[in-house]
Amino acid sequence: MSASSTATPAQVTLPNSLRSGPDGRGWFGEFGGRFVAETLMPLILELEEAYRAAQADPSFQKELAFYYKDYVGRPSPLWFARRLTESLGGAKIYLKREELNHTGSHKLNNVMGQILVARRMGKTRIVAETGAGQHGVATATVCALFGLKCTVYMGATDVERQKPNVFRMNLLGAEVRPVTAGAGTLKDAMNEAMRDWVANVEDTYFLVGTVAGPHPYPEMVRDFQSVIGTETKAQILEAEGRLPDAIVAAIGGGSNAMGIFHPFLDDVDVKLIGAEAAGLGLDSGKTAASVSRGRPGVLHGNRTYLLQNADGQIDEAHSISAGLDYPGIGPEHSWLNDIGRVEYVGVTDQEALEAFQLCSRQEGILPALESAHALAHVIKIAPTMGKDQIIVMNLSGRGDKDIFTVAKHVGVEL
Amino acid sequence: MSRIQARFEALKAEGRGALIPYLQAYDPDLETSLALLKAMPEAGADIIEVGVPFSDPSADGPTIQLAAQRGLKAGATLAGVLEMVQRFREHDQSTPIVLMGYLNPIHTYGADAFCRDAAQAGVDGVILVDLPTEEAQWLRPHAEAHGLDIIALVAPNTTHERLVHVLREASGFVYYVSITGITGTASASAEQLAAAVPKVKAVTSVPVAIGFGISTPEQARVASQIGDAAVVASTLIRTLAGTLVDGKATGQTVPAVTQQISALAAAVRGV
Numbered sequence: 220m221s222a223s224s225t226a227t228p229a230q231v232t233l234p235n236s237l238r239s240g241p242d243g244r245g246w247f248g249e250f251g252g253r254f255v256a257e258t259l260m261p262l263i264l265e266l267e268e269a270y271r272a273a274q275a276d277p278s279f280q281k282e283l284a285f286y287y288k289d290y291v292g293r294p295s296p297l298w299f300a301r302r303l304t305e306s307l308g309g310a311k312i313y314l315k316r317e318e319l320n321h322t323g324s325h326k327l328n329n330v331m332g333q334i335l336v337a338r339r340m341g342k343t344r345i346v347a348e349t350g351a352g353q354h355g356v357a358t359a360t361v362c363a364l365f366g367l368k369c370t371v372y373m374g375a376t377d378v379e380r381q382k383p384n385v386f387r388m389n390l391l392g393a394e395v396r397p398v399t400a401g402a403g404t405l406k407d408a409m410n411e412a413m414r415d416w417v418a419n420v421e422d423t424y425f426l427v428g429t430v431a432g433p434h435p436y437p438e439m440v441r442d443f444q445s446v447i448g449t450e451t452k453a454q455i456l457e458a459e460g461r462l463p464d465a466i467v468a469a470i471g472g473g474s475n476a477m478g479i480f481h482p483f484l485d486d487v488d489v490k491l492i493g494a495e496a497a498g499l500g501l502d503s504g505k506t507a508a509s510v511s512r513g514r515p516g517v518l519h520g521n522r523t524y525l526l527q528n529a530d531g532q533i534d535e536a537h538s539i540s541a542g543l544d545y546p547g548i549g550p551e552h553s554w555l556n557d558i559g560r561v562e563y564v565g566v567t568d569q570e571a572l573e574a575f576q577l578c579s580r581q582e583g584i585l586p587a588l589e590s591a592h593a594l595a596h597v598i599k600i601a602p603t604m605g606k607d608q609i610i611v612m613n614l615s616g617r618g619d620k621d622i623f624t625v626a627k628h629v630g631v632e633l
Numbered sequence: 634m635s636r637i638q639a640r641f642e643a644l645k646a647e648g649r650g651a652l653i654p655y656l657q658a659y660d661p662d663l664e665t666s667l668a669l670l671k672a673m674p675e676a677g678a679d680i681i682e683v684g685v686p687f688s689d690p691s692a693d694g695p696t697i698q699l700a701a702q703r704g705l706k707a708g709a710t711l712a713g714v715l716e717m718v719q720r721f722r723e724h725d726q727s728t729p730i731v732l733m734g735y736l737n738p739i740h741t742y743g744a745d746a747f748c749r750d751a752a753q754a755g756v757d758g759v760i761l762v763d764l765p766t767e768e769a770q771w772l773r774p775h776a777e778a779h780g781l782d783i784i785a786l787v788a789p790n791t792t793h794e795r796l797v798h799v800l801r802e803a804s805g806f807v808y809y810v811s812i813t814g815i816t817g818t819a820s821a822s823a824e825q826l827a828a829a830v831p832k833v834k835a836v837t838s839v840p841v842a843i844g845f846g847i848s849t850p851e852q853a854r855v856a857s858q859i860g861d862a863a864v865v866a867s868t869l870i871r872t873l874a875g876t877l878v879d880g881k882a883t884g885q886t887v888p889a890v891t892q893q894i895s896a897l898a899a900a901v902r903g904v
Contacts, residue, residue, distance in 0.1 A: 244767065254736060254763045256692045258788040258813050261795065400698055401688070410691040417692065418814035420790055517736045517763065518689060530710040531741030532688040 237484035237560060240551060245434020245521075248557060250550035253433040254517045258417050262425075267435045269340045274442075279339070283332055287446065290364070291320050291327050295447075297454035297611070302581040310464065310604035312597060314582070314614040315451050315479060324587065324616030325447060325475045326357035326428060332443030333426050334361045342424035344368040348412040350377055350405035350471065351542035351589065352384025353616055354428030359393035369393040372411040375403035377541045384620055402535040405471075405545045409519050429472025430549030433520030437549050444478025451611055452482050459609060465490040465600065468613040469593040470563065471507070471543035473552045475615035480561060490562070492600075493552065494592045496538035497565030507536035509548040510556050510563040523550040539568035539624065540588035542616070570595035572628055575618060587616030588624065636729040636757045637782060637805045640679060641840045641861060650857030651679035652901045653842055654894050655733065655866035657700035658683050658717055659709035660873065665882040666704075669873075669890055670721050674728045676891040677898020682760070682864060685714050685734030692762045694817035696867040696874070703880060711738040711747070715754040722755035731784060731805070733760040739772070748775040758782035758805040766799045773802070784808050789821075789829055793836070800837040807841045809833055809860060817867025820846035826859045834860075850900030857901045865897055 240247040253263060273279040287293040296319065300312045317325040337345065345367050349355030355371040362369035371388055375397040378385050388395050401407035416425040427436045430444070455463055466483060468476035470493040483489045495508035506512055509524045516525040518533055526534040526546035536546040555561040571588055574595035578586045586594060590613070597612050604610070618625070626633045634642075644651050654673055660666055673681050686704030690697060718730050732751065739747045739761070751759070758781060764772065769783060776783050782805025787796060790813055800807060809830060811821035821829075826843060833841050843856040844864030856863035872893050876885040 252768050253765060254768055255765060256762050256788075256810075257765055257786045257791060257799065258692075258810060260765050260767070261790050261792065400695075406689065410689050413691045414694070414815045418818070420813045515740075517740050519691070520763070522740075525737075527737065527741070529741070530712075531738035532705060533737070 238481060240554070241434060241438055245438070247551045247554035249515070250521070250523050250553040251434055251437060252522050253520065254522065255433045255520045256417060258420065259433070262416070262420055263433050263435070265340070269336055270435055270439050273336050273339055279335065283335055286331050286335070287328070291331060293320070293446065294450045295319050297451060297458065299458065300582050303578070304601070306581060307598060307601040309601040309606065310608040310610045311606070312601055313455065313463070313609065313611045314584070315447060315611060317447060317475065317613060317615045318584070318587065318590070318617035322353070322357045322360050323619065324353040324357065325444060325478060326354045327360070328446055328478065329428065329440050329443045329474060330354070330357040330361050330426060333439070334365060334367070337424035337426070338365065340424065342422060344370070344419065344423045345426050346370045346372065346412050346415045346423055347426040347428060348372050348405065348408040349428065350408070350544055351540065351587070352377070352381040352388070352620065353542060353587070355393070355395065356384050356387050356391070358426050359388040359391035362393060363391045370415065371395050372398050372408040372415070374405060374408045375399045377404055377408070380624060381541055381620060404536065404541070406533065406536070413519070429474040430477045430551060431472045431519060431521055431523065431547060437521065437551055440474055441477045441481055441551060444474050445481045447475065447478040447613065448480060448482035451479055455609070455611060462486055462489050463609040463611045464604065465492060465610045466613070467492045467494060467593045467597050467610060469494045469543065469589045469615060470548060470552065471496070471545050471589065472547070473549040475613050477549060477551060479613045484560060491560065492596060493561055493563045494566045494596045495563055496540055496543035496592055497567045498537040500567055501565040505537035506565070507538040507543050507545060508565045509546060510552065511565050513546070515553065518547055521550045523553045524548050524556070539571060539628070540592065542587070542589040543592065564596055566592040566595045572625065574598055575621070575625055584614065585618035586614055587618050588621045590615045591618070635780065635782065635805070636727060637680065640729050641806070644679060649902055650860065651842070651862035652677055652853060652857065652898050653680045653682055653862050653864040654678045654869055654897070655682040655684060655864060657686060657697065657704050657870065658714040659686060659704035659707040660700045660870070661703045661877055661880060661882050662707045663713065663717065665886055667717050667720055669887050670717065671724055672887055672891045673894060674725055676894040677902070678728065678894060680729045680731060680862065682731050682733045682866070683714065683718065685711060685732055685738060687735040687738060690735060692815055694815040694867060696817040696870045699874065700870045711742050715750055715756070718756050719754040729757040730755060731758040731760055732756055734762070736761050736764050744772050745775040748772070748779040748781050752779035752781050756781065758784050760784040760786065760808055762786070786810055787833055789813055793832065796833060796836045803837050803839045806839055806862065807833060807837055808864070809841050809843045810845050811843050812845050814845070816845055818846065820848070820852065823855045823859070826856060830859050850897050853897045854900040854903070863901060869893060
């Protein structure tokens, strides 16, 4: 039986449902698990217990609903992108406006849920890893709201290319610790956050930002992000009277994608497409496309698709988008790939940059570079589809944080 | 009887615990680390831990992280580490060798192929930081078939119930991670060890080695008396790193580390 929110009868899943994972040990097929040091085992077992108790507690669900509505600003709109649809000349394109959430991305959905769990557990200090800084900003924000100590680990390379978010976190009272190990990106920040957690087991809660890590994180983060897909379903039914033909979302670790996909997993007529960051190209050796160019391995607590060399050393990922610059992917995605339920495609840096600019000019929305990867794929497939068909794209974040990166690539000095 | 068992029984007869020094394979290069490995028994190592370099050592502090980076830069692979142990075995049939590292290189190599090749090379056990009891079934049948011990890890925050669970299938020895933290940072006090280690010994008959944060001869002596062995790692790596010039080994590299091992061994042997 799924551990996903079982509060309402509509969400009860069938035994043969694709929504019933993971199993009791945290596995989605051959992916997932709990590959952590023994020092961390008591912590994740305690977390699992606390999460189960929260799920079963109506007052927790009520509290979460309150914060989603009045603090995060949910529900987020489903916007019919008329100009984009007309210029591409094919399927109708809807954008799920997660960038309108407080702090500007879908990340707050998960952070809000996990911090309410952490508070139930009596934790007083939060550590988090961040790539683009969106998860770090969301974490710092909710820590400020509840008066919790907050330490965010961020790769030194990312600190450099996401300066506005670093300053934002500082303003919110968080301490940002740059990580110089490795290439100084998201995986190194993840390693360092785990080192902090293992050294501060008493008071510290590790707030994982994506649907990866040891069980129960992939499941828990998915459940909190599933609010995206649940709303989308109701909104598209209201707008169009039917489900979409395709849903497209960008994939780094995969939390915004998992959030919008999960409520649709059993709707087999809805095609689900994850856009991985191909970087300079899938075969360039400079990519972050873990499913397309990786193979199963074990890192950061779970078995999943990883970019790695022949000896099992983890490769550095590459993407123009700091939020997608990670050599792994959540284990549920690995499973959905292997069973063929979700299609994973690669989108290059260049394609994402073009999509970023198109969306800005035609819809008046600056998308995050992460989300621009999904949009680039929409741009590819919409013209091949009929005008009576519908695509929903998860516009997971806003692009204000990326203007420096984009300016550099189009040759403008700010 | 396995080499690990034989060694602990011999030491028990001598009335002392074991000294288990650590080196990172290929740090700073294959030949230097092999020379150091070969010199360790003579310097006083009773059992040796050989670190397998990994790109993402999330349970290690900066000292061992840098050692792993040097090892990888020098071309370390898991197959290469096994070959290194095999070359050591040509000279030494009795000192137990335990590989320590992370799961992914072994996952890539394959559970059965790894256990077969490791046993053939003369490896006696493996310590895998990120393979808790809950996931160990992936490796255990193959390790048992090839006579390789999977060394269980326990920590100060491991409850009694978990100790029983984790140590049910313990073999070789138990690794007591003496602090909640990463390698080469904090140290447990003698009082903390004296309070914690008997709780571990109460649920298992296999020897208990104490590691993490042991750097001085006195700490090694105390740990080897409270437990059955003291694991010393980061301080030796720091010594090694201090002898390098532009990241390369010098004439001082092997002697500096073996001298430090001798001092640790003298304390453990009570001389």
